[in-house]
Amino acid sequence: MEEIRCGQCARKLAVGDYRRLQIKCPRCGTLNDLRAESPTPERRGASNREELTHDHDRTAGSAPAKEAPP
Numbered sequence: 674m675e676e677i678r679c680g681q682c683a684r685k686l687a688v689g690d691y692r693r694l695q696i697k698c699p700r701c702g703t704l705n706d707l708r709a710e711s712p713t714p715e716r717r718g719a720s721n722r723e724e725l726t727h728d729h730d731r732t733a734g735s736a737p738a739k740e741a742p743p
């Protein structure tokens with residue numbers, strides 16, 4: 674569990690697990706917009722895939738095996 678504190682006055686607001694949370698501090702009235710940080714390398718994976726596909730396409734194009742039936 675995680676401690677959720679006000680970013681303005683550091684008052685403890687709640688304790689728990691969250692992905693995204695909006696909580697208004699009753700002391701100073703600041704609306705705290707919190708989100709749990711989770712490193713997801715989605716962009717890297719997509720880029721890698723694109724490169725791989727491109728490479729494969731290139732190799733297939735240079736090999737005229739399909740255009741030469743027996």
Ligand SMILES: [Zn+2]
Pocket residue numbers: 679680681682683684698699700701702703
């Ligand atoms: Zn506060």
